Amino acid sequence: MxxxxxxxxxxxxxxxxxxxxxxxxxxxxxxxxxxxxxxxxxxxxxxxxxxxxxxxxxxxxxxxxxxxxxxxxxxxxxxxxxxxxxxxxxxxxxxxxxxxxxxxxxxxxxxxxxxxxxxxxxxxxxxxxxxxxxxxxxxxxxxxxxxxxxxxxxxxxxxxxxxxxxxxxxxxxxxxxxxxxxxxxxxxxxxxxxxxxxxxxxxxxxxxxxxxxxxxxxxxxxxxxxxxxxxxxxxxxxxxxxxxxxxxxxxxxxxxxxxxxxxxxxxxxxxxxxxxxxxxMGFSNYKNIGEVLKKFQVTYTEANFVKETEFSITDYFREDLEFMMREAVVDNSEFAVCENLIYPVIKEVWKCYHSKFILWSHKSLTCYQYMSGFSEYILAKRSPLGKVVFDKPYLLLVEAKEDNFHEGWVQCLVEMITAQRINHELNVTILGIVTNGTTWQFGKLEGKTFAKQINRYMIQDLDQLFAAVNYVFQECESQLDTSVVA
Structure with a gap:
C-alpha cells in the first residue's frame, strides 16, 4: 500500500x-x-x-x-x-x-x-x-x-x-x-x-x-x-x-x-x-429492521416481485463452481464467501451489462445528513468520465453475511436508504441482495416502501439463482435507460 x-x-x-x-x-x-x-x-x-x-x-x-x-x-x-x-x-x-x-x-x-x-x-x-x-x-x-x-x-x-x-x-x-x-x-x-x-x-x-x-x-x-x-x-x-x-x-x-x-x-x-x-456506526445502533423502518418512515411489505429471467450459464462456470464447492473451503468467513461464491455469480451476470455499469467492490456510500453504508458490491452507472469514476445512480447493493440475515438486512436497508438519498433527484428503485453465498435473498426500495422477496434462492439451483440475479440487472438497465441522468 x-x-x-x-x-x-x-x-x-x-x-x-x-x-x-x-x-x-x-x-x-x-x-x-x-x-x-x-x-x-x-x-x-x-x-x-x-x-x-x-x-x-x-x-x-x-x-x-x-x-x-x-x-x-x-x-x-x-x-x-x-x-x-x-x-x-x-x-x-x-x-x-x-x-x-x-x-x-x-x-x-x-x-x-x-x-x-x-x-x-x-x-x-x-x-x-x-x-x-x-x-x-x-x-x-x-x-x-x-x-x-x-x-x-x-x-x-x-x-x-x-x-x-x-x-x-x-x-x-x-x-x-x-x-x-x-x-x-x-x-x-x-x-x-x-x-x-x-x-x-x-x-x-x-x-x-x-x-x-x-x-x-x-x-x-x-x-x-x-x-x-x-x-x-x-x-x-x-x-x-x-x-x-x-x-x-x-x-x-x-x-x-x-x-x-x-x-x-x-x-x-x-x-x-x-x-x-x-x-x-449508525447502522449498529439498530437492533432490527423495524427500528430502521421507523427511523426513516419506510413501509415494509413482502412479495414475490422477482420475475426470473433466463440466463445462459457456461459449462466452464458450472464446472469451476462445482469444483470449488467440492474441493475448497468456500464458506469459513465472509471474505471467503465473497471471493468464492458471491463475486463469481455477480460478475458472470455483470459481464453482459458492463457497457452500462461498473461493479464496485467494497466501496462506501456516505450521506452525512442521513447515514452511511459500506457494501461488499455496488452496481453503479458507468461514468462517461471513465471507469475509475464512482458515478450515480447507485442501483444495486450486495451485502454478505455469515447466516445472520436479520443483521444483514438491517445493514443493507440502511445502505439502500443512503443510496436513495444520494440519488435524490433520480426517481429510481434501489435493489438489494443479502446472501451467505449459499442462500440468496432479494429486496427493493421504491420510494417509501421496502419490499422483501418471499422466495429465497439457493446456489445449488444455479439456473434459478442466475435467473433471479439477471432479473435484477435487467431492472437496473431499464431504469438507467428511462431515467433522466445529468
Missing amino acids: FETFKNRLEITGTLTTVTALRISKGRSTEPIGSDLPVIKDALGRPLIPGSSFKGALRSRLESFLRGILGSDRKMVANPAIEDEWSITSREMKIIKENFKDDKALTAEILKHTDLISHLFGSPWLASKFQVRDLTVQPDAWFGQYQERDGVAIDRDTETAADGKLYDFQVVPAGTPFDFKAVVENAEEWELGLLAIGLHQFETEQIPLGGGRSRGLGVVKLEIDKMHWVDIRDDKDPNNTDPSKLLGYMKNLVNNNLCCVVPDNYQKQWAESFINHYEVS
Whole structure:
C-alpha cells in the first residue's frame, strides 16, 4: 500500500509535572543508588518516552469509545490481547488470501479496522500519529531527583513483608518537558479524535507512569503551536493539488513554517469526528429492521416481485463452481464467501451489462445528513468520465453475511436508504441482495416502501439463482435507460 502525502499537523508545547512523576526503567542492578531509577537520556536527564504518552492517550480514548460502543472488538479493539483485535492474525491471513489486489486489500483492511487503530495504528496498519520522546527543558533541570521509600505488604499479616523495603526515584512536580507530535495524512475525523484526547492532557485528566494510586504522574499539557499544511485539492479532497505541494516544498527549503491552525479548526475537527461516528456506526445502533423502518418512515411489505429471467450459464462456470464447492473451503468467513461464491455469480451476470455499469467492490456510500453504508458490491452507472469514476445512480447493493440475515438486512436497508438519498433527484428503485453465498435473498426500495422477496434462492439451483440475479440487472438497465441522468 503506497502512501501519498496529503496533509501534516505538527504540534509543539510543554508537558509539566503537576505531581511527582515516576517512569521507571526497571530494577537497578547497581550496588548503590535507587532500587527503581527513572528512565534517563544519554546525559542522565529524565525522559518521558513518546510511547508512554501515546499509550496513555490511546487507552483513554479506547475507554471513552467503550462507554459508547461497548466491548465489541470490531468497534473498539484491545491491542494487548490478540483475540480482541479488530482483525486477528488468522483473519488477516484469510483477508490476504482472498484479496490479492492491493487496492481491494487496503479497502477490506480499513473496513474491518476499529476507529482508534485508524489513527494510532495496529499490527496491520501504520500509525498516522507519532510522538517524540519528551526531553526535560535544560534550563529547568539541575539534577533534582527525589528518592521515596516503598514497601511491599504481606496480604496475610497486613504488615510489611520481610525484605521487601525498597526506594524509588521520581521527577519532582513542576518539571517541564518539551512536547512535539506529528500527524500525517489524517482525515478530519481522526484529527477530531486526537483533539479530544489531547484535551484530556490539557485538563490534567490522564496521568503518566507508575504509582498513580499514590497520586503520582499527574501532568498538564500546554500546547504552544499547531502548524498545519493541507495540500488536498479543494474540489476533490481524495486527490492532491500539485501547486500546493510545490508551495509547501518551497517553504520548507526557505525554512518557512506552514500556517498556524486557527482556533475554530479544532472545534471543526471534533465535530467531524462526532459526525463520522454517527454516520459510520449508525447502522449498529439498530437492533432490527423495524427500528430502521421507523427511523426513516419506510413501509415494509413482502412479495414475490422477482420475475426470473433466463440466463445462459457456461459449462466452464458450472464446472469451476462445482469444483470449488467440492474441493475448497468456500464458506469459513465472509471474505471467503465473497471471493468464492458471491463475486463469481455477480460478475458472470455483470459481464453482459458492463457497457452500462461498473461493479464496485467494497466501496462506501456516505450521506452525512442521513447515514452511511459500506457494501461488499455496488452496481453503479458507468461514468462517461471513465471507469475509475464512482458515478450515480447507485442501483444495486450486495451485502454478505455469515447466516445472520436479520443483521444483514438491517445493514443493507440502511445502505439502500443512503443510496436513495444520494440519488435524490433520480426517481429510481434501489435493489438489494443479502446472501451467505449459499442462500440468496432479494429486496427493493421504491420510494417509501421496502419490499422483501418471499422466495429465497439457493446456489445449488444455479439456473434459478442466475435467473433471479439477471432479473435484477435487467431492472437496473431499464431504469438507467428511462431515467433522466445529468
